[in-house]
Amino acid sequence: MNERTSYEQLIAEKAGQCTVPDMADAIWATIDAGLNQMPGDVDNNADNTGQPGNATQPTGKFTGWGKPWLFAGSGIVMTAIVLIWLNNKSEKSKPGNFPQQPQNQSSPVQPKIDSLQIDSVTSKKAKPLYAPTVPTAIPSTADTAAVKKDTTTNLPFINLPAIDSVVQHPQAIPDSSASVPPPAPGKPRGVKGISLDDYKIVPAKNDTGSRKH
Amino acid sequence: MFKQMYPFAMNIAMRYSRDEQDAADILSRAFIKVFKSMASFDVNKGSFHSWLKRIVINEALDHIKQRSRFSSEELEEAYDPGISNSIIEKTDADEIMRMIKQLPPATHAVFTLFAIEGYGHKEIAQQLGISEGTSKWHLSEARKILQQKLSVTIKN
Numbered sequence: 001m002n003e004r005t006s007y008e009q010l011i012a013e014k015a016g017q018c019t020v021p022d023m024a025d026a027i028w029a030t031i032d033a034g035l036n037q038m039p040g041d042v043d044n045n046a047d048n049t050g051q052p053g054n055a056t057q058p059t060g061k062f063t064g065w066g067k068p069w070l071f072a073g074s075g076i077v078m079t080a081i082v083l084i085w086l087n088n089k090s091e092k093s094k095p096g097n098f099p100q101q102p103q104n105q106s107s108p109v110q111p112k113i114d115s116l117q118i119d120s121v122t123s124k125k126a127k128p129l130y131a132p133t134v135p136t137a138i139p140s141t142a143d144t145a146a147v148k149k150d151t152t153t154n155l156p157f158i159n160l161p162a163i164d165s166v167v168q169h170p171q172a173i174p175d176s177s178a179s180v181p182p183p184a185p186g187k188p189r190g191v192k193g194i195s196l197d198d199y200k201i202v203p204a205k206n207d208t209g210s211r212k213h
Numbered sequence: 214m215f216k217q218m219y220p221f222a223m224n225i226a227m228r229y230s231r232d233e234q235d236a237a238d239i240l241s242r243a244f245i246k247v248f249k250s251m252a253s254f255d256v257n258k259g260s261f262h263s264w265l266k267r268i269v270i271n272e273a274l275d276h277i278k279q280r281s282r283f284s285s286e287e288l289e290e291a292y293d294p295g296i297s298n299s300i301i302e303k304t305d306a307d308e309i310m311r312m313i314k315q316l317p318p319a320t321h322a323v324f325t326l327f328a329i330e331g332y333g334h335k336e337i338a339q340q341l342g343i344s345e346g347t348s349k350w351h352l353s354e355a356r357k358i359l360q361q362k363l364s365v366t367i368k369n
Contacts, residue, residue, distance in 0.1 A: 008328035
């Protein structure tokens with residue numbers, strides 16, 4: 001049977017006779033709290049429908065303009081905090097970068113010998129260079145200093161290919177040595193029975209001495 | 214407006230709730246919706262009472278759906294135990310409503326919609342998201358349980 005029975009119709013009639021608990025004030029308080037979380041247009045509706053005085057008083061209290069100001073104020077405060085934080089962060093980052101920048105800049109200033117040689121070789125120019133200016137940087141490494149002394153003393157005035165990097169960076173001396181050695185190993189090969197020392201002494205003292213040999 | 218409508222709306226909410234607190238929750242949410250959508254109310258489409266009743270019932274059904282499951286069983290025809298009208302007439306209204314509230318929530322909702330509100334199974338099925346057969350099954354269960362309770366009440 002899919003239709004209402006007569007006793008169910010009686011139940012429906014009786015359901016309308018049930019007593020209702022007096023909870024109107026408590027329920028309205030809940031409704032009021034719920035309405036206060038909404039924009040002010042709801043309050044206008046409530047007023048238009050003839051809401052009791054109890055209901056209208058709390059709803060018109062704070063919803064009209066207070067919340068927008070609160071949101072605006074909090075937004076301004078948040079923006080200020082973010083700006084201050086970013087400012088502090090940028091100021092802190094400046095000194096923090098110093099240790100890194102000198103490392104990058106110092107690498108050409110205080111290079112390893114290998115890198116220096118590469119620089120000097122690549123930056124060679126055809127300018128005559130005065131050899132004695134070079135030895136000031138020789139003490140940087142013991143091995144290279146020994147080699148340099150020999151080459152510079154034996155060949156005092158040689159027009160070597162100019163090396164700007166050597167002038168700017170004293171460590172560039174190895175480059176000049178790199179340009180000088182080629183004649184040194186070449187000559188011993190050509191003349192048998194003459195040591196390297198003999199060969200060096202001869203041009204330093206007299207040109208004629210070398211002719212004797 | 215709220216105080217004027219309170220007895221009417223609270224009576225509807227009480228039909229679908231287990232206790233007064235449940236009814237108060239349903240009613241408060243329903244009235245918040247009423248105030249929110251007051252501008253959409255059209256007098257030409259129906260009375261304010263029927264509009265308010267619709268909102269309260271919808272809110273009550275949402276409340277029931279949240280806390281209960283509907284059976285997956287179905288029936289083609291609801292069971293009729295044949296309760297005498299005289300038994301209902303002799304029984305107090307609050308006592309009858311107390312018996313109805315003791316039904317399982319889903320069965321309670323179907324019985325209230327069918328017997329008290331006068332909806333058909335098709336409408337109930339649409340509102341609760343169940344099949345018509347399931348609505349009939351719940352109605353049959355409600356009738357059986359009420360018959361037992363009424364018989365016990367008469368004996369006492």
